[in-house]
Every structure is written in structure tokens, then in C-alpha cells.
Amino acid sequence: MVLIGRTYTVGIEDYGNIREYATLPESPKELFRDEDLDEETMRDLESDDWIFSRGIFDMKAEVAAHLALMKKLSENAGELEGNVVFMNRLLNLTADCFSKNPSADPRPKG
Numbered sequence: 001m002v003l004i005g006r007t008y009t010v011g012i013e014d015y016g017n018i019r020e021y022a023t024l025p026e027s028p029k030e031l032f033r034d035e036d037l038d039e040e041t042m043r044d045l046e047s048d049d050w051i052f053s054r055g056i057f058d059m060k061a062e063v064a065a066h067l068a069l070m071k072k073l074s075e076n077a078g079e080l081e082g083n084v085v086f087m088n089r090l091l092n093l094t095a096d097c098f099s100k101n102p103s104a105d106p107r108p109k110g
Helices: 013-021 027-032 039-046 060-075 095-100
Strands: 002-010 085-093
Touching: 002 060, 013 027, 027 039, 060 085
Parallel strands: 002 085
Antiparallel strands: none
């Protein structure tokens, strides 16, 4: 059995003067409500279909489930046949790492 996941951290530099709100999912709705944004963006912002915040797309819950499974398996290791491999890649996605590898930068261009 192979359990694969990844977790990462990202910088908040591109939030500029509102970086204190970067990890607060409800804040963008309030912050951008009075901005001059296109209609589709405003619809998305006002709906409950989207969450705007750093770290909402990573796999923290899945990696936590993998760890819980690993604990359970280790408690019953004598009953198992085969091997279990747990792999988790921890990434630190910052503006600096993208300056070294621009093609890896997932942030919107422009």
C-alpha cells in the first residue's frame, strides 16, 4: 500500500497591504465588495461556492487521514502481509523559489 500526499506553505507577499487577511477566508468578501471587479468575479465573490484564502487547496486532511491509518496499521502490524509506504512532500512556495524556476509558479500572470 502506498499513501502519497503533499503539504505546502505559500507566501502572502502578493497580498500587499492586506496581507493580514490572507489566511482569513471570509475577509476577501468584505475587502473586495466595493472594488471595481467584473461581474463574474463579483458573482463568485458573493456566492458561497468559493473560498478565498491561502492554503485551501492543499491536502492537510488527507495527510492527517494517512497518518491515522499508519497509526492503526502499526498497532496491527503482526496481522498484515506486505508493506506500507507513506510519502508526504512538504513544499514551501515563496516568491523566491519561483524566481529560480518561473515555470513552476502557479500564480496568475500579469
